[in-house]
Amino acid sequence: NAGVTQTPKFRILKIGQSMTLQCTQDMNHNYMYWYRQDPGMGLKLIYYSVGAGITDKGEVPNGYNVSRSTTEDFPLRLELAAPSQTSVYFCASSRTGGSGNTIYFGEGSWLTVV
Amino acid sequence: TQLLEQSPQFLSIQEGENLTVYCNSSSVFSSLQWYRQEPGEGPVLLVTVVTGGEVKKLKRLTFQFGDARKDSSLHITAAQPGDTGLYLCAGPRSGGSYIPTFGRGTSLIVHP
Numbered sequence: 001n002a003g004v005t006q007t008p009k010f011r012i013l014k015i016g017q018s019m020t021l022q023c024t025q026d027m028n029h030n031y032m033y034w035y036r037q038d039p040g041m042g043l044k045l046i047y048y049s050v051g052a053g054i055t056d057k058g059e060v061p062n063g064y065n066v067s068r069s070t071t072e073d074f075p076l077r078l079e080l081a082a083p084s085q086t087s088v089y090f091c092a093s094s095r096t097g098g099s100g101n102t103i104y105f106g107e108g109s110w111l112t113v114v
Numbered sequence: 115t116q117l118l119e120q121s122p123q124f125l126s127i128q129e130g131e132n133l134t135v136y137c138n139s140s141s142v143f144s145s146l147q148w149y150r151q152e153p154g155e156g157p158v159l160l161v162t163v164v165t166g167g168e169v170k171k172l173k174r175l176t177f178q179f180g181d182a183r184k185d186s187s188l189h190i191t192a193a194q195p196g197d198t199g200l201y202l203c204a205g206p207r208s209g210g211s212y213i214p215t216f217g218r219g220t221s222l223i224v225h226p
Contacts (some may be wrong), residue, residue, distance in 0.1 A: 004156075040123065042202060044158070058213075076205035090156050096198070097212035100145060100164060103204070105156025 005010045006091050006106035013113045021076040022110050023091030031094045032074040033103070034058075034066065036087040043090065049074055050097065050112045081113045117141075118203055118217035129156045131193050135220040137203030138185040144181045144206060147214070148177055151200040160188075172210045 004025045013019055020061075025032065030051045035043040042052030049068040063085060065077040078085060089109045094101045119138045123184045128218055137146065145164040149157035161170050163179035163186060174197075176189040190197055200221050204214040 021142055023179070028115070031212075035216075040218060042120075043216040045213065045215070048213055059215075097206075100162045101212055102159045102162075103147075103149075103214060104156075105158070108154070 004091055004093055004104050006109050008087075008109060010110045011112070013078075013111065015081060015083065015113060017081050018077070019062035019111075021078070021089055021091070021111075023074045023106060024072050025074075025091075025104070025105065026072065026092040027093060027095070027104065028071060029078070029095050029104070030071070031097060031101075032096075033092040034064070034074070035090045035092065036060065036077045037090060037108075038087050046076065046089075046105050055079050057075070058060040078111075085111065086113045087111060089100065117195060118205060118215065118218050120201075120203060120217035121218060123218065124221050126225070128225050129194055132136060132191050133193060133222070134189045134190070135185055135201055135222070136185065136187050138182065139205070142183050144183070146179060146183075147204045148186070148188055148197075149202045149216075151202060151219070153199070155200055157200075157202055172223055190222075193222075195224045195226050198224050 007022045033044040033048045044060045047066040049055045091106045147162045148160045151157040155182045161177045166181045166183045168179045174191045200219045204216045206212045207215045
């Protein structure tokens with residue numbers, strides 16, 4: 001029952017450092033997403049992918065990069081971390097697009113930039 | 115960007131009370147989804163509504179999609195502490211593929 005797995009669960013970064021949040025899903029889903037969640041702000045889409053080799057920007061892509069070399073993996077790269085990137089990050093996946101598709105979320109990664 | 119406005123932002127009630135939370139937009143949506151997020155976890159889908167006027171029930175939860183498909187409501191009857199969480203509505207962004215956009219959520223606390 002793995003579903004969507006994110007690592008690490010918690011991380012503290014210093015300003016200017018870089019890191020990668022890992023995300024993998026075992027449901028053979030085509031669509032994958034990265035969201036960030038700040039208190040009282042809901043979920044903001046950072047990047048998404050509709051299949052291996054295809055990625056696109058969401059609402060808040062600045063300061064992040066992604067890749068999708070396989071169906072299973074969708075890592076999120078933070079370059080030159082800034083305090084504004086302190087947030088909870090959620091990776092998610094769905095079988096396809098289209099109305100009615102369930103979005104499955106990972107458990108989240110708590111990132112603090114100091 | 116299609117905006118989903120949720121109200122109220124916070125709700126604190128006693129066990130056994132009824133409540134309704136709302137999700138409104140100025141845009142028409144082909145479907146809307148409701149998710150519940152418990153502390154320290156990711157959101158989990160509760161229901162999808164796709165037809166204007168549609169009503170769906172999930173035990174003590176009743177979901178309604180507005181006739182014009184611009185709004186939705188979630189009614190909880192006899193709330194229990196286990197209903198505590200953040201309730202998020204989501205709908206597809208404009209442009210074709212179902213890339214969901216989320217409202218800010220309603221944070222519900224049910225006190226024993």
